[in-house]
Amino acid sequence: MIDARGYSCPIPVMMVKKELESNQSGVIEVMVDSRCSRDNIEIFAKSRGYNMEAVEDNGEYRLTLRK
Amino acid sequence: MKKVSLLVVISGVVVGLAALALTYLGNPANMGFCIACFLRDITGSVGMHAAAKTQYMRPEIIGLVLGAFIAAVATGEFKAKAGSSPATRFVLGAFVMIGALAFLGCPLRMVLRLGGGDANALVGLIGFIVGVLIGVFFLKRGFSLKRAYAASVHEGSVLPLVSVGLLLLFILVPTLFKLSTEGPGSQHAPFFIALLIALVVGILAQKSRLCMVGGIRDLVLFKSFHLLSGFIAILITVAIGNLILHKFTWGFALQPIAHSDHLWNLLGMVLVGWGSVLLGGCPLRQLILAGEGNGDSAVTVFGMIIGAALAHNFGLAGSADSLNEAGELVVGGISNAGKIGLLIGFVVFIIISLVNLPKKQQASIADKEAA
Numbered sequence: 088m089i090d091a092r093g094y095s096c097p098i099p100v101m102m103v104k105k106e107l108e109s110n111q112s113g114v115i116e117v118m119v120d121s122r123c124s125r126d127n128i129e130i131f132a133k134s135r136g137y138n139m140e141a142v143e144d145n146g147e148y149r150l151t152l153r154k
Numbered sequence: 155m156k157k158v159s160l161l162v163v164i165s166g167v168v169v170g171l172a173a174l175a176l177t178y179l180g181n182p183a184n185m186g187f188c189i190a191c192f193l194r195d196i197t198g199s200v201g202m203h204a205a206a207k208t209q210y211m212r213p214e215i216i217g218l219v220l221g222a223f224i225a226a227v228a229t230g231e232f233k234a235k236a237g238s239s240p241a242t243r244f245v246l247g248a249f250v251m252i253g254a255l256a257f258l259g260c261p262l263r264m265v266l267r268l269g270g271g272d273a274n275a276l277v278g279l280i281g282f283i284v285g286v287l288i289g290v291f292f293l294k295r296g297f298s299l300k301r302a303y304a305a306s307v308h309e310g311s312v313l314p315l316v317s318v319g320l321l322l323l324f325i326l327v328p329t330l331f332k333l334s335t336e337g338p339g340s341q342h343a344p345f346f347i348a349l350l351i352a353l354v355v356g357i358l359a360q361k362s363r364l365c366m367v368g369g370i371r372d373l374v375l376f377k378s379f380h381l382l383s384g385f386i387a388i389l390i391t392v393a394i395g396n397l398i399l400h401k402f403t404w405g406f407a408l409q410p411i412a413h414s415d416h417l418w419n420l421l422g423m424v425l426v427g428w429g430s431v432l433l434g435g436c437p438l439r440q441l442i443l444a445g446e447g448n449g450d451s452a453v454t455v456f457g458m459i460i461g462a463a464l465a466h467n468f469g470l471a472g473s474a475d476s477l478n479e480a481g482e483l484v485v486g487g488i489s490n491a492g493k494i495g496l497l498i499g500f501v502v503f504i505i506i507s508l509v510n511l512p513k514k515q516q517a518s519i520a521d522k523e524a525a
Contacts (some may be wrong), residue, residue: 093301095238095434095443095450096368097375101293104376120304122231123363130159131376146233 092120092147099124100131103152107135113154120147128152159380165362166387172351173266173388174395176214179343183401183410184270186392187214187355188263189437190254191411193455194462194471195339196320199331202459203466207337211324213349215441216317221356222445223314231360234310236449239299242506243450246429247457249499250437252464253425255471256488256496257281258412260437261366261426265385267412269392271404274412274419281420285427286370289507293375293431295519296512302450310447313455321349338411360446365439367430408475413486418472418493425499432506470495 089106091099099119106115115137119125125141125148132139137152173186185191191208198209226232254260257278259267264282267275289297308315323330324345334340342348358364362384369382396402406414413419430436433454435443440458443451465471470492476484488496508519 093235093238093303094298095302095448096363097293097372097434098298100376120235121233126363130378130380134376134378 089115089117091124092118094124096123096127100127103128103131107137107152115152117150117152118147119150122148124148125150159362159383162362162364162380162384163387165358165364166384167391168358169262169355169364169384170269170388170391170395172355173392174399176343176348176351177401178399179347180341181343181348182338182341184267184272185259185263185338185411186266187438188259188266189215189218189441190251190260190458190462191258191263191338193251193437193458194255194466195334197459197462198339198466199333201332202463205466205471206332206339207334208339208466209332209334210339210342211320211331211333212342213321213345214352216321217349217352218356218359218438218441219313219317219445220321221353221358222360222442223311223356224353225357225360226446229361232310232447234305234307234447234449235302236305236309236453238302238450239510240450240453242299242510243433243454244457244460245502246433246506247440247454248461248464249502250426250429250433251458251461252470252495252499253422253429254437255462255465256422256492257419257426258472258474261423261430262388262436262438264423265366265388266392267409269389269402270396270410271402272409272412273404273406274409274414274416277416277419278423281423282367282427283370284420285424285429286367286431287374288424288428289431290371290374292507292511295515297432297507297510299432299434299450299510302448305447305449307447309449312449313441313444313452356442356445359438359442363439364442366436367427368435368439370427371431407483407485408477411474413472413475415472415485415487418488418496421496422472422488425496425503428503428507429499432503465492465495468495
């Protein structure tokens with residue numbers, strides 16, 4: 088689980104990119120606390136062939152990226 | 155694969171049209187928007203610097219912040235947060251402003267100047283890209299100003315409240331403020347029209363996340379054209395608009411409120427690009443983030459205001475090209491004090507970039523330099 092809460096752009100996407108390059112399972116989970124980070128990660132994930140599910144809980148988003 | 159967002163392109167087109175309209179209605183040439191110049195004018199208007207030609211309560215700044223605030227509140231995106239190295243951001247904001255005022259424009263005005271045919275902005279753009287690449291170099295090695303934390307609503311509302319306060323004071327007690335009677339500060343679109351236009355742009359900028367530095371940064375980091383498409387949309391819109399209005403004049407010398415001292419135009423924008431990457435967004439984006447409740451961005455804006463005061467109180471800001479009495483070109487530029495100010499900025503940015511790297515990266519870079 089990547090905890091990218093509180094980080095400003097583009098660091099959340101960079102954290103996901105780093106994980107995506109080393110992750111073998113094809114599933115990545117990320118926590119973010121802004122819609123901007125959620126949207127940016129979704130754009131990036133789609134560009135790398137991942138689908139993203141987002142679950143909101145009290146202003147925070149749990150994102151699941153799947154190949 | 156959706157690399158270009160329609161909303162970003164539409165926002166870019168609207169920003170371009172808004173800039174053309176504001177210039178048509180009275181703003182200085184190629185200065186429909188300029189976050190650095192307008193914050194500098196507000197700084198002068200409240201008496202924090204004494205440059206008589208650059209003092210006005212620019213409604214564009216107020217409108218952008220409040221537009222972002224309204225959009226964020228209306229869509230549930232307002233989120234008060236703070237605590238990500240605010241003092242460092244303050245210093246970065248001050249030197250970004252000093253760099254921008256050496257060039258005579260923020261990244262947004264750089265695009266507007268380019269769209270008006272000002273070739274000095276091309277030099278600025280090269281410097282800006284170099285600055286972004288330096289910032290990306292440090293980002294890739296783990297540079298971070300650390301995370302922010304949830305804050306109280308009033309902490310996140312500081313800049314919107316300051317904006318409302320300035321707006322009310324300017325409407326109710328205008329004699330409080332210093333207002334230029336000549337020079338760029340005296341040239342402005344009608345106050346309430348400019349405020350309304352900026353509100354619309356603020357709303358769109360909040361929804362689209364438009365950011366001048368983000369476009370180039372994300373292209374380098376992620377090969378994403380998403381934000382760059384907004385940057386390009388502004389440029390194309392403004393260039394076409396200026397061509398239609400016969401305001402497009404290509405060249406270096408005597409461009410409006412610009413100088414053709416290439417080296418310092420370039421270096422000024424290197425500083426702006428570098429600092430903006432470290433801050434996570436250009437001056438426009440900092441205003442929008444502050445409107446969304448980001449206290450760190452509000453501190454950055456206050457840093458930019460202090461930077462503007464320093465730039466004019468110590469004579470660091472650029473002066474435009476002009477003609478002397480004999481009709482000969484006098485190339486503008488920056489004073490020796492301005493050059494020293496920029497160089498100090500580079501030293502400060504190197505230190506900030508290094509000390510905010512993860513410890514093992516600091517050691518690795520030091521080893522390479524020693525070798």
